[in-house]
Amino acid sequence: MDLTYSPEHQAFRQEVLDFLDAHRDAAPKGRGGAQRPSPEAVAWQKLLIEHGYAARTIPKEYGGFGAAPDILKSRIIGEAFTYAGVPPGLQNQGISMLVPTLLELGTEDQKRQWIGPTIRGEVIWCQGYSEPGSGSDLASLQTRAIEDGDDFVINGQKIWTSTAREADMIFCLVRTEPDKAKHDGISYLIFSMETPGIEVRPLVTMTGRAEFNETFFTDVRVPKSQIVGKRGQGWIVANTTLKHERGMLGDPGQLESRFQALVELMRTETAGGAAIMDNPVLRDRLVRLQAEIAAMKFNGLRVLSASANGGEAGLARLVVKLQACELAHQISALGIDALGELGVLYDEAPHLRDHGAWQQNYMFQLGLIIGGGTAQIQKNIIAERGLGMPREPKLAAEGAR
Amino acid sequence: MEFGLSSEQRMLQDSVARYLADACPMQHVRDTAAGPQVVSATLKAGLAGLGVPGILIPAEYGGMGLGLLEAALVAEALGHRVAPAHFTGAHVMAPLAIMSGGSAGQQQTWLPRLAKGEATAAVAVTESILSRDGAGVRAKNGRLEGAALFVLDAADAEVIVVADETGRQHLVAADAVGVELIALPTIDRTRSVGELRLSGAAAEPLPGSGPETTRRIVDAGRVMLAADTLGAGAAMIEQAVAYAGQRRQFGRPIGSFQAVKHMCAEMAAALEPSRSLVWYAAHAFDHMPDEAPLMACHAKSHLSEVGRLVARTSTEVHGGMGFTDLAGLHYWFKRIGLDRQLLGGPETVRNEAARLQGWIAA
Numbered sequence: 001m002d003l004t005y006s007p008e009h010q011a012f013r014q015e016v017l018d019f020l021d022a023h024r025d026a027a028p029k030g031r032g033g034a035q036r037p038s039p040e041a042v043a044w045q046k047l048l049i050e051h052g053y054a055a056r057t058i059p060k061e062y063g064g065f066g067a068a069p070d071i072l073k074s075r076i077i078g079e080a081f082t083y084a085g086v087p088p089g090l091q092n093q094g095i096s097m098l099v100p101t102l103l104e105l106g107t108e109d110q111k112r113q114w115i116g117p118t119i120r121g122e123v124i125w126c127q128g129y130s131e132p133g134s135g136s137d138l139a140s141l142q143t144r145a146i147e148d149g150d151d152f153v154i155n156g157q158k159i160w161t162s163t164a165r166e167a168d169m170i171f172c173l174v175r176t177e178p179d180k181a182k183h184d185g186i187s188y189l190i191f192s193m194e195t196p197g198i199e200v201r202p203l204v205t206m207t208g209r210a211e212f213n214e215t216f217f218t219d220v221r222v223p224k225s226q227i228v229g230k231r232g233q234g235w236i237v238a239n240t241t242l243k244h245e246r247g248m249l250g251d252p253g254q255l256e257s258r259f260q261a262l263v264e265l266m267r268t269e270t271a272g273g274a275a276i277m278d279n280p281v282l283r284d285r286l287v288r289l290q291a292e293i294a295a296m297k298f299n300g301l302r303v304l305s306a307s308a309n310g311g312e313a314g315l316a317r318l319v320v321k322l323q324a325c326e327l328a329h330q331i332s333a334l335g336i337d338a339l340g341e342l343g344v345l346y347d348e349a350p351h352l353r354d355h356g357a358w359q360q361n362y363m364f365q366l367g368l369i370i371g372g373g374t375a376q377i378q379k380n381i382i383a384e385r386g387l388g389m390p391r392e393p394k395l396a397a398e399g400a401r
Numbered sequence: 402m403e404f405g406l407s408s409e410q411r412m413l414q415d416s417v418a419r420y421l422a423d424a425c426p427m428q429h430v431r432d433t434a435a436g437p438q439v440v441s442a443t444l445k446a447g448l449a450g451l452g453v454p455g456i457l458i459p460a461e462y463g464g465m466g467l468g469l470l471e472a473a474l475v476a477e478a479l480g481h482r483v484a485p486a487h488f489t490g491a492h493v494m495a496p497l498a499i500m501s502g503g504s505a506g507q508q509q510t511w512l513p514r515l516a517k518g519e520a521t522a523a524v525a526v527t528e529s530i531l532s533r534d535g536a537g538v539r540a541k542n543g544r545l546e547g548a549a550l551f552v553l554d555a556a557d558a559e560v561i562v563v564a565d566e567t568g569r570q571h572l573v574a575a576d577a578v579g580v581e582l583i584a585l586p587t588i589d590r591t592r593s594v595g596e597l598r599l600s601g602a603a604a605e606p607l608p609g610s611g612p613e614t615t616r617r618i619v620d621a622g623r624v625m626l627a628a629d630t631l632g633a634g635a636a637m638i639e640q641a642v643a644y645a646g647q648r649r650q651f652g653r654p655i656g657s658f659q660a661v662k663h664m665c666a667e668m669a670a671a672l673e674p675s676r677s678l679v680w681y682a683a684h685a686f687d688h689m690p691d692e693a694p695l696m697a698c699h700a701k702s703h704l705s706e707v708g709r710l711v712a713r714t715s716t717e718v719h720g721g722m723g724f725t726d727l728a729g730l731h732y733w734f735k736r737i738g739l740d741r742q743l744l745g746g747p748e749t750v751r752n753e754a755a756r757l758q759g760w761i762a763a
Contacts, residue, residue, distance in 0.1 A: 001470060001684045002403045009402065018473070041405040072402055079511050267760075276758050280752070286760075287751040288706070291678070291699035298677035301404035308402075319670040379666035380659065387665055 004299075009072055016080040017114050019051055027086045036166045037090055037121040045121045053077050054089025055119040058099065063116030071308045082253050093163065093223050094118040094125030098171050098190075098356070101240050105229045114169075114190070126193070128158040128172030128215060129238065133190070136377050138173075139182045140237055143217060147188065152176065152189065154197075154220040160371065164200045164213040167193050177232050186234035191222040207363045208346075253322060255293050258331045258361075261354075262286065276338045285334050292327055296320075315386040322378040325369045332362035367371035404677070406474070413471055417478040420451060420560040425482045427729050430512035433485040434590035434732070439556050444486045445518065454492045455516030459501070462512035469493075471619055473628035473683040480632030480740075483732045485591040487521065487719025489625040494618045495522035497561045498570050501617065502610030507572065511560065511723065523558035523582070524622070525549035525597050528614050529568055530745045538599060540606070545573060545599040551743060553580055553622070555595025563604065568612030574577045578602070589739035591732060612719075619744055620694055623701035624682045626740040630670070630708040631679050633733045633740070638731060641715035648720070655720075655733050663731075664714050671707045678703055698754035702747035 005013060025048065028040040034080075048054035049065055056074065058064020067073075081088040089095075091250040099118055100103035102111050102290070117123040134141040143156025154174055163172070167272050170193055177185035199221035229237040266286060277283055299316050305314035319366045335358035336343035346359055383389040406414070424447050433441045448454065456472050465471075472493050481486055492515075499511050499522075514520040528537050529548055538547040549563060561573045561582065575582050579602035585594045607614075642665050645656030655661045682700035685692045690759025712734045716723040723730050741747065755761050 001405070001407075001680065001688075003684070003688075005402050011542075086435075092758070104492045171632055182489065263760075278762055283755050283760060284748060284751050287698075287754045288747075289501070290754070291703035291751075292674075294681070294696070294699050295678040295703060296675040298404065298681045299674035302677045305402070305404040316662060316671055319673050322670050323674060367508075381664040381668075382666035382669055383656075383662040387638075388646075389642060389662050389665060390646060390654050392657055392659065 451520030502607035
């Protein structure tokens with residue numbers, strides 16, 4: 001156990017802090033978010049890439065900073081930005097999912113064409129994976145791409161395509177070989193959202209907002225060259241991407257900042273003339289959550305150390321998505337309970353606290369428990385890969401569809 | 402920056418685990434639990450041979466001079482095998498009390514003998530947390546009066562570290578006049594808990610002791626109980642997973658049913674991160690004194706909750722067999738149940754954690 005940084009990393013940390021001191025006024029207000037970034041956010045991203053605080057390990061020839069991977073330095077950057085309350089580099093599905101996938105499996109042309117504009121925030125992507133009939137069993141997807149001359153012609157429907165309305169491009173899984181077994185008949189295509197035949201309909205969720213969309217394809221023509229990986233290998237390509245998404249959904253820093261907001265709420269909010277914090281039952285729940293968050297934070301450090309040493313943290317890594325999403329949901333639940341009747345206020349209600357964030361998060365985080373691999377799928381993974389438990393026997397009738 | 406165990410720490414962990422795998426099979430736990438002695442004489446000698454009684458005691462007194470993280474690894478290994486052996490009171494809290502509050506003479510008298518395992522020390526500090534049934538110890542003119550409950554590692558104690566109502570600690574000889582140390586039978590037959598009754602008993606104060614040093618040995622004890630539960634919980638999950646892989650119903654291993662598989666996943670998902678919490682709390686005790694009390698509370702209360710989930714769920718995975726004496730699973734179930742309540746149950750400990758952070762109005 002050594003929880004201090006080496007001289008090299010201390011110096012690096014100082015460098016980041018100096019940068020933040022010098023440039024924090026240039027930072028855009030609020031986080032980049034999933035939508036199209038503002039001109040200020042694009043300018044900020046450019047500055048961050050120049051200094052290596054965004055797109056840090058993306059090779060220079062593709063527009064990145066070109067540093068060797070150093071997981072501790074990445075963490076130092078993240079910590080310093082969070083601590084300073086300065087928005088970090090852009091975070092969107094193009095940057096976190098498509099770019100790593102292209103780096104691993106894209107052609108040289110694809111890398112040169114797409115990575116630079118994507119990391120600079122000039123091109124926004126959406127993800128076309130899930131379908132109404134293919135959620136956890138993603139490999140059963142039915143959106144068809146039929147070869148016609150130099151093109152694929154796509155027909156079908158995707159769901160949960162967040163940012164589809166803003167996106168310039170989509171990375172999309174389609175069935176190109178209907179005769180093959182389900183995992184072997186999928187291809188990974190990238191194409192413009194301007195292509196004729198694409199219709200996007202907002203999907204309103206329980207929060208009352210349309211954080212997602214349904215995307216429909218009718219005779220959408222995509223040149224065959226716009227495939228990533230080989231025909232029929234889309235499943236392997238997609239798993240490369242999903243691996244990156246699961247890492248993204250469990251961020252202990254976010255848990256800690258939500259918890260701090262909860263502490264603040266319970267200290268400042270009063271009921272019947274007494275601070276909420278004086279209620280021993282609610283306070284007990286608060287401390288209980290604090291211990292769980294601490295466990296996840298240190299678990300994160302353990303996983304980080306294991307990766308920095310080139311190892312695998314096994315179970316410690318496999319449990320992150322399940323536990324972190326559940327904890328985030330519990331933090332919001334306690335926020336609502338701490339507010340009591342005030343906790344049900346929504347929209348533009350008088351007496352509304354924190355712009356309704358507690359309820360909104362509580363509902364949205366239930367979506368995160370389900371999305372990106374449901375809690376039940378996560379438990380299968382933990383049991384089968386982490387504990388070596390037997391798989392569910394396959395039904396005899398199941399096969400290629 | 403390295404969050405993990407060093408190779409020396411892993412070697413220590415392995416050597417204790419290997420020794421216990423050999424010396425403390427299920428049958429040994431059963432035999433000891435059925436006999437008159439709570440503590441196994443075999444394990445006592447064997448652990449002394451490994452240096453366990455002196456794990457925290459400085460080398461100049463014949464100990465290993467290691468830290469609380471190393472002690473936590475030993476506690477985890479003992480919990481994993483539900484070893485019927487002293488540890489939290491005798492080998493962690495008592496030596497720490499004498500190291501932090503004892504005079505040079507007291508340290509010279511006791512630490513070498515404790516380190517070798519020649520003398521056993523019990524610890525009576527529960528009343529500094531919460532007193533039950535009117536227990537409490539008062540010091541008057543060098544003599545102690547009153548009662549202390551839930552004395553840790555009471556069996557065979559030669560000396561007892563007793564905290565009085567002011568938080569000051571005293572050494573009391575178990576065989577002195579006016580001292581009565583009786584066993585309190587608990588659900589857990591692998592650990593020794595006692596009641597100390599004092600009527601005008603001669604006592605030697607630890608001159609450097611006070612509420613702060615008492616608080617500190619309680620912190621250490623809590624981390625050890627958390628580590629014991631961590632080990633016991635891990636062993637229960639291993640047994641549940643193994644059983645679910647062998648036991649067949651409806652023509653397939655029950656572990657292939659998601660209902661069973663998910664129970665195991667939930668246990669692992671709860672327990673695995675708590676390992677890092679125990680490591681951190683133990684590390685903080687030696688290196689980050691400002692954080693240590695809060696982290697000791699978090700480790701104790703969190704492992705108590707995770708332990709309860711694991712103890713119950715892993716028993717259920719075994720079906721009816723888990724409920725029998727035959728499976729032996731109940732030894733772990735009860736050990737976890739004991740760890741939960743000693744030195745403050747989770748609600749008590751969380752209340753302290755809130756107080757430490759200024760969340761309770763004065």
